[in-house]
Amino acid sequence: MKLFVDTGNLKEIEPFAALGIIDGVTTNPSLMARESGDPRKILKQICELVQGPVSAEVVATDAAGMIREGRELAALDTHIVVKVPFTKDGVKACKTLASEGTRVNVTLIFSATQAWLAAKAGAAYVSPFVGRLDDIGTTGMNLIREIVDIFDNFDFTTEVLVASVRSPIHIVESARMGADVVTVPPAVIEQCFKHPLTDIGLAKFLKDWEQAQAAKV
Ligand code: E4P
Numbered sequence: 725m726k727l728f729v730d731t732g733n734l735k736e737i738e739p740f741a742a743l744g745i746i747d748g749v750t751t752n753p754s755l756m757a758r759e760s761g762d763p764r765k766i767l768k769q770i771c772e773l774v775q776g777p778v779s780a781e782v783v784a785t786d787a788a789g790m791i792r793e794g795r796e797l798a799a800l801d802t803h804i805v806v807k808v809p810f811t812k813d814g815v816k817a818c819k820t821l822a823s824e825g826t827r828v829n830v831t832l833i834f835s836a837t838q839a840w841l842a843a844k845a846g847a848a849y850v851s852p853f854v855g856r857l858d859d860i861g862t863t864g865m866n867l868i869r870e871i872v873d874i875f876d877n878f879d880f881t882t883e884v885l886v887a888s889v890r891s892p893i894h895i896v897e898s899a900r901m902g903a904d905v906v907t908v909p910p911a912v913i914e915q916c917f918k919h920p921l922t923d924i925g926l927a928k929f930l931k932d933w934e935q936a937q938a939a940k941v
Contacts, residue, residue: 725899728777729906734769736910741773748777750851750887750907752807752831756781759847779829781807782817788857790817798826804828805848810838815845822846829885836870841876843875843882849905853888862890862924865897872902892916914923 726747729737732755740746749770756763763772771778778801782793787800794806794817807812808828818828822845829844829849834857840878853872854864869883889895892915898906908916 725903726905727913728779728885728905729913730755730907730909732759732766732770734766736772737770740910740913741828744778745913746774748779748803748824748907750779750807750829750885750903752781753783764797765805766816767797770799770898771803774803776803777805777808777827777849779801779831780804781809781831785809785811785813787813787816787820789922790814791820794821794823794826794828796883803834807831810842815841818845818847818922822848833871834867836867836874839871839882839884840874842882847882849883851885851886851887851907854886854894855888855890857888864892865901868898868903870903876902881906921939922929 727745728748728750729740729746732751739747759766767778767780779861782790784793790808790813796806805827808817809832809895810830818830821828827848828925829851830847831851833839833850833852839852842850853896856868856897857864868886875882879918885905886898886903888905889906889908889912892911895906
């Protein structure tokens with residue numbers, strides 16, 4: 725399962741990229757709105773840093789506008805994946821952009837039928853939002869199981885990109901269900917590194933080693 729980082733902040737991406745654990749990046753208008761500077765320059769810098777798929781979302785809501793904006797975003801860098809919302813216009817834009825060879829990530833997926841329609845329109849990725857489904861009292865991960873099953877049954881090449889991840893549990897469940905990609909906020913990636921028994925174990929190893937060295941003097 726590939727790991728994408730869910731942020732538009734270069735400083736947040738850099739340390740994980742340096743560890744060699746990041747396969748790509750996802751952004752959305754809310755994330756880019758938090759950054760100062762030209763969003764397109766930032767996207768280009770992210771592409772150069774990560775050298776993997778970087779989702780950049782359109783803000784137009786009509787198909788013609790999404791296609792125009794999608795073409796501009798795709799021209800920024802070969803790593804750009806154009807992100808469009810799941811609407812009828814988004815599906816239409818996806819079909820056109822995909823037919824031109826642009827990879828499209830259809831976002832704001834909240835049902836298996838939406839994912840299926842996006843796949844039929846040639847989406848390279850679908851982004852089901854598990855955390856936002858959990859927020860309204862449903863089990864977001866059930867949607868991932870449904871989409872993975874459907875895509876497997878019909879050999880769709882569209883990748884299931886689990887989005888709106890809120891905890892390491894979402895990551896483990898995504899991997900067990902066979903999702904292709906999980907996009908994770910930096911704070912949740914940090915959580916994945918931490919375990920108190922690792923800290924306690926390392927402290928004990930080092931203390932035992934130092935005591936043995938001191939006894940030899
Ligand atoms: C990523 O592609 C999505 O835009 C993002 O994961 C949404 O996460 P949120 O529900 O925490 O805003």
